Amino acid sequence: MNNNHLHHESGNFLEFLFLLLIVIILMIYIIATVLSNRHYKRWPLHRTVFWILGTVCVATAVVGPLAHRAHIDFTVHMLGHLLLGMLAPIFMVLAAPTTLFLRTLNVKTARRLSSALKSRPLQLLSNPIVTTLLNLGGLWILYTTNLYSMTHQNIFLHLFIHLHVFIAGYLFTISMIYIDPVSNRYSYIYRSIILIIALAGHGILSKYIYAHPPIGVLAAQAELGGMLMYYGGDLIDIILIFILCLQWFRASRPRNKVNELLGS
Template sequence: MHDTHFLLTDLFFGIPALLAIGVYIGAVIITNRRGRLRKWPWLRTVSFISGVLFAAAAVVGPLSRQSHADFTAHMAGHLLLGMLAPLLIALAAPMTLVMRTLNVHLGRKLSRLLQSSFAGFFTHPIVASILNIGGLWLLYTTGLYSAMHANIWLHIIIHIHVFLAGYLFTISLIYIDPVFHRFSFTYRTVVFIVALAGHGILSKFIYAYPPAGVPTEQARVGAMLMYYGGDAVDLLLIFILFKHWYQSVRLRKYTSVEV
């Protein structure tokens, strides 16, 4: 890709990243000034800013440029953009903050959208898993990976998909924001296990059969990074999911005792 293409992607991704951080901080200031007894947790703000910066690092700047020639760098960007950043942003509860910031009329409209079958479809654990893991299989086992580096708009679209699919997958498993289409902990855990298997098998497939144009050594290092780095992020997801499960069981037992 030429320098003009890099400049275009820097602007395309960099400006929205800065705007997202600015809007989030502005929303925090607004909701804190409304005299609520409970201020917005500062850790959520840190989580959101960190998530956006990690996502931006994958598509803007040195790592993004290096990823076009180095598959290992590309895979590092994938872990940041498709796994770590979505988790950190989900933990920042952006929809909850928006609901607290909007007026009643707009808040009800957003609530109706979140309750719609459209939102329910894309946040279904199975659908989100297919978009996330299935998209990665399509990227690395077809000619799509090579085509992405030759076409600037395809490059942009794929990176947007990687982030959104990672975010939908995350929020389909752990409930931080308000959820109107809920699934049991058992159901989500089973889907998660299958998705983990799909991700792990893909990393081994890449190790044995590198994408077209990727040197074998780079593919092997990138595949190991995908396997072990992905496991590290997944462990965080597992911890949060099981923590919520434990808290739910404990709350039900406490409630039944009180009754």
């Protein structure tokens, strides 16, 4: 009884930390928008809307009723995975946060940040192969070992997995579609090939989950969760594919004006 009470208290504290972090991230972006508008032309409203949508997806996945239900229902857990690791990163990448923050900094600091973004470690983390391994590889380890069941027993591991899912999803997204400036641009063909491989790997994993439930997961929940991962993942991936193809079309036909949504 005492252990359950401690676990409940730890869960409440973790939820508070998640919520606090989400609010801070949202406020930093809004403050940066205000500062940027004082010195440059107005920051596009749709960028801010994308950032808000992204933070809402993150909040829904880690705080509140859905997050609570995810602890006992694998299908709901998988919905949280789609929101946290796939949909939220797309929205937040479309918000172009790096471009916004560069606009708010003085010239000297902005140049330092630009130099840091060109460093070898960050270049490595922008390679689609590396980001695919971090993103997809992490999911395979999570669902094909006892790691998933361990996250329900260790609050810090639970926190780490959530952070990894989001960060890996974000890095994967920025390696596939270029909204913010990047130091090393990979070809559209290269990115498309890696994206196809990643989508195939995601689909195979969802089928594996359907047939081989993770440790501690009921077969019925694993089947529903696997189906949600497969079809829900495909729906979100369509957004990523559409943006990549539209950027490719724009690059091949520079005179054709495409929505500002896709960046310059």
